[in-house]
Amino acid sequence: MDPTSEPLEHRVSALEERLQELITSITPPSPAAQSKPAARPDIFWALDGLRDRVDGSGAVLYTGTVDLPTGEHFDWQYGATVxxxxxxxxxxxxxxxxxLGHPVRLLLxxxxxxxxxxxAELSADEALGTTGQLYHHLRQLVNAGWLRSAARGQYAVPGDRVVPLLVVLSGAKG
Incomplete structure (x- = not known):
């Protein structure tokens, strides 16, 4: 059966299962191995595992584990076929x-x-502009899903956006 003739939700479900198998079957290098020079053969351990599990034109997988200065911790992964x-x-x-295309929003x-x-805390930061400008930028980020209003006047980056935001920034860094 041609895999593209299956409903999208079945294909996505199958991909998620394959990616979960990848994550659980691959053990990251030990701390001792991480101190090896950059030319070590296990540097692409995740990529090699993904290649072994993906058919067709390939897939993209990104994952992260993040500890914020606030003490919050996020583990997150996402995969999609090309x-x-x-x-x-x-x-x-x-x-x-x-x-994300504005320096003040990135700083925010x-x-x-x-x-x-x-x-109130954010408006005290002169680098974020006037109160009107600040609320404009907050509104843009909330509407785009990069921020949510946790309570009246309080903002947070949704947990499922922390790693993707850092991935986007990593990609922009080059």
Missing amino acids: DDLFADDWSEWAATLSA LRRVLAGVRTA
Whole structure:
């Protein structure tokens, strides 16, 4: 049976199962192995495991474990097949990506991740602009899903957005 003739939800479910198998079957290098020079053969241990489990044109997997200065901890992973990504309408993601395209919004996200959570605390930071500008940027980030209003006047980066945000920033860093 041609895998692309299966409903999308079955294909995604199968991919998630394969990716979970990958994550549980691959053990990261020991701390001693991590101190080896960059030319070590196990540097692509996750990539090699993904290649062994993916058919077709490939897949993208990103995962992270993050401890924030606030004491919050996030473990997160996401995977998608290349075929599914190319089948999606990328223009639907423009607003989400555009919200990150302003230096003040990036600084705002950094401050919130560091624990500055209330509008009052954020407005005290002159680098974030006037109160009106601050609320404009907060609204843009909330509408794009990068921030949520946890309570009146308090903001947080949703847990399922912490690792993706850091992945986007890592990609932008190059």
